[in-house]
Amino acid sequence: MTEPLLKVRGLKIGATAYPPGEKPVAIKIVHGVDFDLEAGKVLGLIGESGAGKSTIGLAAMAYGRGGVEITGGEVWVNGRDILKENLRSLRRLRGAEVTYVSQSAAASFNPAKKIMEQVTEAAIFQNKFSKAEAEARAVELFAKLGLPDPENIGNRYPHQVSGGQLQRCMTALALCPEPDLVVFDEPTTALDVTTQIDVLAAIKEAIAATGVAALYITHDLAVVAQVSDHIMVLQQGDMVEYGTVDQIINNPKEDYTKALVSVRSINHEEKTPTDTPVLRVENVTARYKGTNFDVLKNINVDIHSGQTLAIVGESGSGKSTLARVITGLLPPSDGQITFDGRVLSPDLATRPIEDLREMQMIYQMADTAMNPRQTVGTIIGRPLEFYFGLKGKAKQKRIQELLDEIELGDGFQDRYPAELSGGQKQRVCIARALAAKPKLIICDEVTSALDPLVADGILKLLLNLQKIEDVAYLFITHDLATVRAIADSIAVMYQGKVVRYGPKSQVLAPPFDDYTDLLLSSVPEMKIGWLEETIEHRRMESAGN
Amino acid sequence: MHPILKLIAQRLALGLLLLFAASILIFVGTSILPGDVAQSILGQSATPEALANMRRELGLNEPAVTRYFTWLGGVLQGDLGTALTNGRDIAESLGGRLKNTLFLAFWAAAISVPLAIFLGLLAVRYKDRWPDKLISAVTLTTISIPEFMIGYVLIYWVAIKWRLFPSVAIINDSMTLGAKLNAIAIPVMVLTLVVLAHMMRMTRAAILNVMQSAYIETAELKGLGMLKIIRKHAFPNAIAPIVNVVMLNLAYLVVGVVVVEVVFAYPGMGQYLVDHVSKRDVPVVQACGLIFAAVYIGLNLVADIVSILANPRLRHPK
Numbered sequence A: 001m002t003e004p005l006l007k008v009r010g011l012k013i014g015a016t017a018y019p020p021g022e023k024p025v026a027i028k029i030v031h032g033v034d035f036d037l038e039a040g041k042v043l044g045l046i047g048e049s050g051a052g053k054s055t056i057g058l059a060a061m062a063y064g065r066g067g068v069e070i071t072g073g074e075v076w077v078n079g080r081d082i083l084k085e086n087l088r089s090l091r092r093l094r095g096a097e098v099t100y101v102s103q104s105a106a107a108s109f110n111p112a113k114k115i116m117e118q119v120t121e122a123a124i125f126q127n128k129f130s131k132a133e134a135e136a137r138a139v140e141l142f143a144k145l146g147l148p149d150p151e152n153i154g155n156r157y158p159h160q161v162s163g164g165q166l167q168r169c170m171t172a173l174a175l176c177p178e179p180d181l182v183v184f185d186e187p188t189t190a191l192d193v194t195t196q197i198d199v200l201a202a203i204k205e206a207i208a209a210t211g212v213a214a215l216y217i218t219h220d221l222a223v224v225a226q227v228s229d230h231i232m233v234l235q236q237g238d239m240v241e242y243g244t245v246d247q248i249i250n251n252p253k254e255d256y257t258k259a260l261v262s263v264r265s266i267n268h269e270e271k272t273p274t275d276t277p278v279l280r281v282e283n284v285t286a287r288y289k290g291t292n293f294d295v296l297k298n299i300n301v302d303i304h305s306g307q308t309l310a311i312v313g314e315s316g317s318g319k320s321t322l323a324r325v326i327t328g329l330l331p332p333s334d335g336q337i338t339f340d341g342r343v344l345s346p347d348l349a350t351r352p353i354e355d356l357r358e359m360q361m362i363y364q365m366a367d368t369a370m371n372p373r374q375t376v377g378t379i380i381g382r383p384l385e386f387y388f389g390l391k392g393k394a395k396q397k398r399i400q401e402l403l404d405e406i407e408l409g410d411g412f413q414d415r416y417p418a419e420l421s422g423g424q425k426q427r428v429c430i431a432r433a434l435a436a437k438p439k440l441i442i443c444d445e446v447t448s449a450l451d452p453l454v455a456d457g458i459l460k461l462l463l464n465l466q467k468i469e470d471v472a473y474l475f476i477t478h479d480l481a482t483v484r485a486i487a488d489s490i491a492v493m494y495q496g497k498v499v500r501y502g503p504k505s506q507v508l509a510p511p512f513d514d515y516t517d518l519l520l521s522s523v524p525e526m527k528i529g530w531l532e533e534t535i536e537h538r539r540m541e542s543a544g545n
Numbered sequence B: 001m002h003p004i005l006k007l008i009a010q011r012l013a014l015g016l017l018l019l020f021a022a023s024i025l026i027f028v029g030t031s032i033l034p035g036d037v038a039q040s041i042l043g044q045s046a047t048p049e050a051l052a053n054m055r056r057e058l059g060l061n062e063p064a065v066t067r068y069f070t071w072l073g074g075v076l077q078g079d080l081g082t083a084l085t086n087g088r089d090i091a092e093s094l095g096g097r098l099k100n101t102l103f104l105a106f107w108a109a110a111i112s113v114p115l116a117i118f119l120g121l122l123a124v125r126y127k128d129r130w131p132d133k134l135i136s137a138v139t140l141t142t143i144s145i146p147e148f149m150i151g152y153v154l155i156y157w158v159a160i161k162w163r164l165f166p167s168v169a170i171i172n173d174s175m176t177l178g179a180k181l182n183a184i185a186i187p188v189m190v191l192t193l194v195v196l197a198h199m200m201r202m203t204r205a206a207i208l209n210v211m212q213s214a215y216i217e218t219a220e221l222k223g224l225g226m227l228k229i230i231r232k233h234a235f236p237n238a239i240a241p242i243v244n245v246v247m248l249n250l251a252y253l254v255v256g257v258v259v260v261e262v263v264f265a266y267p268g269m270g271q272y273l274v275d276h277v278s279k280r281d282v283p284v285v286q287a288c289g290l291i292f293a294a295v296y297i298g299l300n301l302v303a304d305i306v307s308i309l310a311n312p313r314l315r316h317p318k
Helices: A053-059 A087-093 A115-125 A131-144 A163-175 A193-210 A221-227 A245-250 A255-261 A319-327 A353-358 A376-388 A392-405 A422-435 A452-469 A480-486 A514-521 A530-544 B003-031 B037-042 B048-058 B064-076 B090-125 B130-144 B147-161 B177-211 B214-221 B226-255 B258-263 B269-278 B282-310
Strands: A006-017 A025-037 A042-046 A069-077 A098-101 A181-185 A213-218 A230-235 A238-244 A277-287 A294-304 A308-312 A334-339 A359-362 A440-444 A472-477 A489-494 A497-503
Touching (some): A006 A053, A025 A053, A025 A238, A053 A181, A053 A213, A098 A163, A098 B214, A131 A163, A193 A221, A221 A230, A221 A245, A230 A255, A238 A245, A245 A255, A277 A472, A319 A359, A319 A440, A353 A359, A353 A376, A376 A392, A422 A452, A472 A480, A497 A514, A514 A530, B090 B269, B090 B282, B177 B226, B177 B258
Parallel strands (some): A042 A230, A098 A181, A308 A472
Antiparallel strands (some): A277 A294, A277 A334
16 A cells, blocks of 8 residues: 555644643643545544644644644654654645645735735745746736636735635645645634635635645534545544545544534424514614624514524624614614514613613624623623622522523633633523613624534523513524524524524525525525535526526 | 825925924014013113114014014015124025035935935844844943933044044135035934934834735745845835834934034024024024924924825725
8 A cells, every 4th residue: 555645643732821820731632543535535623613623634734723732652744754844844845745725815815915926935935846837827817716807816915816716816826836735724714604615615616626635624524524635623633534535534443523413403493473573673774883884684583582583694784783783782774673572772872771781692702792791790790780789698699590591500700701711601691681680682603603512502592581580582603503403483684684584484485586595595505415416506597597 | 186195285284384384483483582572682771762663673662463464575585684693694594504404414314314225124123132232232322321421432533542533523615515525424313322322223114014924924925034024024014104204303403403403603503593592692693493383393394294105095995
């Protein structure tokens, strides 16, 4: 058997943490991982955040991000153990034999340089091609990746192309020097689902056309199933399972893999709308100060008490702006909002305190929504004091009740946000919102920053709390799986308009309007060949029209 | 119109407005100074009639607003008035002084700005290693010592002990460029040492800040060397803060060098101003103040415009 392109043996990776006022602590991130990757094959690395996926990917370039250090093991690339090489020879490996595609192309392109210069830089610097050859190759790659105007797009600056286009440019950047291996680090995670499918297809085609091998890192099993030959499942720095895509998806052996495959197991029975909605949005049109463009155009939706309205749409569709209008942060230019039978003042500043209490918010980033210098007890206790004047024992008792409701045990009152995990932080934010005994909670992408299994737990908690507290949710998300899991009714937003609205069973059932169809069919399914099927299906349809 | 031209036009208009406001402040500030100009010209023994005549002659009996606009109108036509103490045209005497000050500032800047940026880049390249620490230690030491002290130390060693350059920096128009440069060598050294640290530290901080960016990692993963990364990827994105601090220091070189001018008996603006403040020669003080304000505002305006031009998002809109 020939030597594999990439051979990793006993790879150990660590970092040093500097807790304030204490001695530096060595942290282990990856504890001994082995795998092989044959030339021209794609290996998917999958796991939740903190599993060590990116760290392992960068180890294929002998690179440690920040204070990360490779502490042991061997990484063989093209028959050389690159961990034994010095920086000088590593610099000939990076950007020539192994290249990298990051999650955020927007941050990974230098804003001050033209795209072409950055795409061809490594190929020219590494003496793989002359400038003219590299540029010709870049144009070829732009075309292969389906970028518009491939001849000239390289003359633009990064901010002059869209996020999806820039992600393709990043792929061109990685492929331009004709590497043997490309490390794709969550290349489509930051994209909208309708953009993701095209970029994914472009990446897959480019991999096939150039015959390059790839490490494909993602937390989304459905995505990795579309592009990989093999999958390695990682959990907290250990390999859990390794196998072909077919085996991992259809016949997972380990419990953890099974949990990843079957995630989003929530079954939620849709409730029928009541006669009197708790919140009624009527003919709302809104624009931001100093602009003459309506971000929201004539929005009409109802939320019924104790039920969930999911607002779904891509970034820029106006979802969060609607939340700002409802909360009074952005007074609408037209239309009105009725809450519990009374018309709300359009401006937050003039709303009475009771109106403020009855409508609470939970945010995407639990991290930045809490004061890092306050304990959990103080954070949850604040609305209790503010709205109900609770003090002393009564306040303590209520805080403990709320902590029990969000399934955090004793001892959390005195902890600081930094001592909590992502899921626990979001739970504290939920408790803070509940503390005000609201009738409506606006949840703005509350599970988007969480790992799938953790997000699942949060959604279950929210549904459970809805039963106990009879609170209504306005649930803003771009994730259709979340919508399926918890909504009673759905509003699909596109370019500031509600294009489809009604009970979940109706909205998610055909016949669809064009946009909802596109949105629904773009959600990756955990099925081998889904990508090709969908792309083929779309091609046929557009040919038919 | 290209949005960048609009932005620049806005900045220019703001700069003029600011200069106008500064002129009011200068005029008001000098007007409320205690004492009487007529009295100080004529001395303690002047008769009341002489004083009244003098006041009328100087227009001091007019309301302040009228005097301000008369003054401003003159300034706009290049007439800065006449000095009370010697009756000379201020614009004329000031012109030569300003030229000398700018000459000194120019050479100090020509040496200190490239040196500071180079040292800043070097400090980033060898961050936390001995070259970085040495550069920081030396520049921070020189900024911490009062400039007259540095001046005297340099005079002692460079002029007296080693006899390399003269200790007194007197120049005039009949000197050749070489002779002039020889004369101002030590003041230029002093000024360089004084402004170096600030610019160097800011260059270092601005580039280190950019070095945290994801696109620097991209460059590293292309296999580029450190110096190339700093030069090609970090520096172009750090220009705005660097230019800002450079302009602040250039402004200092023009308006803040009084002490150095005095130490070296250099015939610049600073000395001229100090002389006439002590003689209560208000028109001269006003003229100097206005020129200093114009230099300060002008250089900061340049910094603003360079920052705007350095931003690719503004230079190449969607």
